[in-house]
Amino acid sequence: MTSYWLVKTEPDECSIDDFASQADKPIVWEGVRNYQARNYLRQMSEGDEVFIYHSSCKHIGVAGIARVVKAAYPDPAQFDPRSSYHDPKSSADKPRWDAVDLVFVRRFERLIPLDEIKANPELLELPLVKKGNRLSVMPVSQSEWRTMLRSAS
Template sequence: MYWLYKTEPEECSIDDFASTPDKAIIWEGVRNYQARNFLRAATLDDLVLIYHSSCKLIGLAGIARVVKTAYPDPSQFNPGSIYFDGKSKTEQPRWSAVDLVFVEKFPALVPLDKLKRSSKLEQLALVQKGSRLSVMPVQPDEWQVMLAMAKQE
């Protein structure tokens, strides 16, 4: 399966993954139920497009791979974390995290406007009006289109 995960680069960027290519990075802080459910659906070795958002240069930055599937997000239990959830209980956690490792950084960012212009990506949740999910599935044909765009940049 293929995925697209949005991140703010100052929080976790493709460069963070590239700087420690053999070290897993926890993908935590997802606080939307639909996005959480998608996160929970990720399986071992699934590939993930890392998408930089809420920054000056918005777009696809590279690829990571799932190395640990969904487990309770530790930040939900940490009162010092911005992702703390006082209503979440250890015996029945609300939120999940996965671990990812670096696969590839694209030579250049694939900008959102380029993705929006592709007729082959019209069904991609990322380009749908009002879609704000931070975790979303990507169909195999969409994955191939976006990889081809990344290789052209």
């Protein structure tokens, strides 16, 4: 059974355009350094669908969809001392952080802005709109997924 997710990214780091430009080539979704978000990554399965949400930028909102093509595995960046995601407390035998591989599915014709998402009564339970939720990875229910897809049309 397919599950649905939303991941936040800063577009200057990784945007829906980056996914589109690599079309069939997976992007390693690395650098998640929050335990709850990491736990959500660990729940992702191959075939799950993921909204790509642009944050910390001029135009904030859901930009498109990616698909999980490789379920959670140890985030390689945690072991690389040159990486800004390096974690010296993590080891190969006891990794603390995970990554997943995502591929491009589609870019929305228009960005679904956060204000529009917040104003939609069918999305009131979406973790993204809950006060104080700063997670970079979060679940999306099937009904929320469908509502968002209708908004993208």
